[in-house]
Amino acid sequence: MSTQSRSPSGYSTWRLIAEELRREIANGARPVGSRLPSEHELAERFGVHRNTVRQAVAGLVAEGLVESRRGSGTFVTQGTVLVHRIGARTRLTDSIGPSSSATAQLLDWAIEAEPEPRVIDRLRLDGRPALRLEAVRAVDGTPVSRATSWFVADLVPGLPELFERLGTVTGSLRELGITDYVRSSTTVGARHATAAESEDLELPPGAVLLVVRSLDTLPDGTPLSFGSTRFPATRVELDVEHALIP
Amino acid sequence: MSTQSRSPSGYSTWRLIAEELRREIANGARPVGSRLPSEHELAERFGVHRNTVRQAVAGLVAEGLVESRRGSGTFVTQGTVLVHRIGARTRLTDSIGPSSSATAQLLDWAIEAEPEPRVIDRLRLDGRPALRLEAVRAVDGTPVSRATSWFVADLVPGLPELFERLGTVTGSLRELGITDYVRSSTTVGARHATAAESEDLELPPGAVLLVVRSLDTLPDGTPLSFGSTRFPATRVELDVEHALIP
Numbered sequence: 001m002s003t004q005s006r007s008p009s010g011y012s013t014w015r016l017i018a019e020e021l022r023r024e025i026a027n028g029a030r031p032v033g034s035r036l037p038s039e040h041e042l043a044e045r046f047g048v049h050r051n052t053v054r055q056a057v058a059g060l061v062a063e064g065l066v067e068s069r070r071g072s073g074t075f076v077t078q079g080t081v082l083v084h085r086i087g088a089r090t091r092l093t094d095s096i097g098p099s100s101s102a103t104a105q106l107l108d109w110a111i112e113a114e115p116e117p118r119v120i121d122r123l124r125l126d127g128r129p130a131l132r133l134e135a136v137r138a139v140d141g142t143p144v145s146r147a148t149s150w151f152v153a154d155l156v157p158g159l160p161e162l163f164e165r166l167g168t169v170t171g172s173l174r175e176l177g178i179t180d181y182v183r184s185s186t187t188v189g190a191r192h193a194t195a196a197e198s199e200d201l202e203l204p205p206g207a208v209l210l211v212v213r214s215l216d217t218l219p220d221g222t223p224l225s226f227g228s229t230r231f232p233a234t235r236v237e238l239d240v241e242h243a244l245i246p
Numbered sequence: 247m248s249t250q251s252r253s254p255s256g257y258s259t260w261r262l263i264a265e266e267l268r269r270e271i272a273n274g275a276r277p278v279g280s281r282l283p284s285e286h287e288l289a290e291r292f293g294v295h296r297n298t299v300r301q302a303v304a305g306l307v308a309e310g311l312v313e314s315r316r317g318s319g320t321f322v323t324q325g326t327v328l329v330h331r332i333g334a335r336t337r338l339t340d341s342i343g344p345s346s347s348a349t350a351q352l353l354d355w356a357i358e359a360e361p362e363p364r365v366i367d368r369l370r371l372d373g374r375p376a377l378r379l380e381a382v383r384a385v386d387g388t389p390v391s392r393a394t395s396w397f398v399a400d401l402v403p404g405l406p407e408l409f410e411r412l413g414t415v416t417g418s419l420r421e422l423g424i425t426d427y428v429r430s431s432t433t434v435g436a437r438h439a440t441a442a443e444s445e446d447l448e449l450p451p452g453a454v455l456l457v458v459r460s461l462d463t464l465p466d467g468t469p470l471s472f473g474s475t476r477f478p479a480t481r482v483e484l485d486v487e488h489a490l491i492p
Binding site for chain 2: 054055058061062064067068083086087088182183184185186187188189190191192194195196197206208209210211228233234237238239240242
């Protein structure tokens with residue numbers, strides 16, 4: 001790790017440089033998408049060694065304010081567009097401010113007689129077919145998620161057409177008489193986007209995705225849907241709800 | 247997105263190729279760290295177009311079984327070493343199987359009179375100093391997390407020495423009379439590792455980290471610690487606990 005003095009104040013040159021760059025990003029002098037000067041240029045400007053500049057920039061990367069793209073430099077990121085809450089009864093739409101406009105687009109769907117073993121298992125399909133939906137969601141025109149969801153097909157007749165018309169899964173399920181469902185399990189991982197995902201989400205090559213795998217059930221525990229939603233990490237942050245068990 | 251026929255079976259050539267490669271990884275014919283053959287080689291072997299092979303490999307990337315490193319190829323990943331549970335009363339050690347051996351190492355610490363504004367705010371420091379700990383944790387010798395944690399310094403006198411001796415935060419806090427604390431908030435993001443993080447966590451350049459920011463409080467709500475823990479995404483998966491509110 002980068003060694004640091006155990007000084008009582010905890011302040012050091014790299015922190016002051018990071019602070020100055022942070023200020024320039026915040027006040028718009030360095031707009032979203034702009035390239036930071038090179039380490040060499042920053043070292044000259046601040047009159048310090050390149051290692052000190054490197055530490056300051058690493059700090060900004062760690063905060064998500066800038067993003068290093070291999071071979072092309074360091075860029076000011078867009079900032080979080082969406083905070084996605086993860087809880088037993090939260091819906092994606094809960095997370096978007098009232099002034100923003102969210103849209104969902106159905107990319108593809110299929111009835112699968114034999115989906116992946118993991119899907120058969122989680123949905124307890126036992127020979128029944130699954131409906132697979134492929135969708136992308138955007139907030140104010142910026143793509144924020146790419147979801148692949150499997151439903152127990154016979155529980156949701158006509159879901160693709162409803163979803164295409166209404167642009168919301170929760171709303172479509174309501175039309176089908178499913179007025180309530182609960183999150184049963186959620187796991188979170190992260191990885192690089194594939195080329196197809198980068199295209200769907202309008203991301204640069206090598207972008208990082210948060211991958212949320214979830215199982216939703218009816219209130220009585222009957223499995224309803226299982227799937228994975230990929231969120232661009234530069235645009236979405238997950239917020240976990242904690243219910244305190246007294 | 248990659249177009250797919252809306253066939254009733256949902257099976258297609260790329261899925262069969264992915265299935266075969268998955269089998270070869272599972273049975274050890276392709277060990278962890280080994281490089282997959284090139285798209286060209288795989289296309290020849292299976293007698294298909296390169297696009298079909300690309301789709302199969304993208305599927306394995308999506309599952310986290312292999313990882314593409316730009317310019318050098320696609321490699322079999324290590325697989326999940328640790329499932330880290332996120333809940334109101336879970337501890338990191340909860341997540342590790344009984345047969346595994348977990349170790350924590352203190353890399354650095356400092357008393358900070360003026361930490362970052364975010365830390366002052368979350369810990370309600372109001373002029374009091376913070377203790378910053380830098381630590382790395384490993385399971386069976388593989389690094390699984392790199393944490394930066396700030397504590398309200400006057401609540402935890404001597405914590406660095408205790409942590410260094412005991413190798414556990416929970417155990418050290420117990421020695422200080424803090425027998426219980428609860429998770430108050432958790433957010434999850436993801437990004438590329440910095441060079442220093444890659445070194446601490448023994449990761450290749452460009453590796454992806456899950457970043458968990460959390461605030462722990464005493465049972466009465468008094469802030470105790472705030473920090474960020476970075477988990478290598480190829481080694482750790484987060485599992486969110488859902489407490490159902492009836």
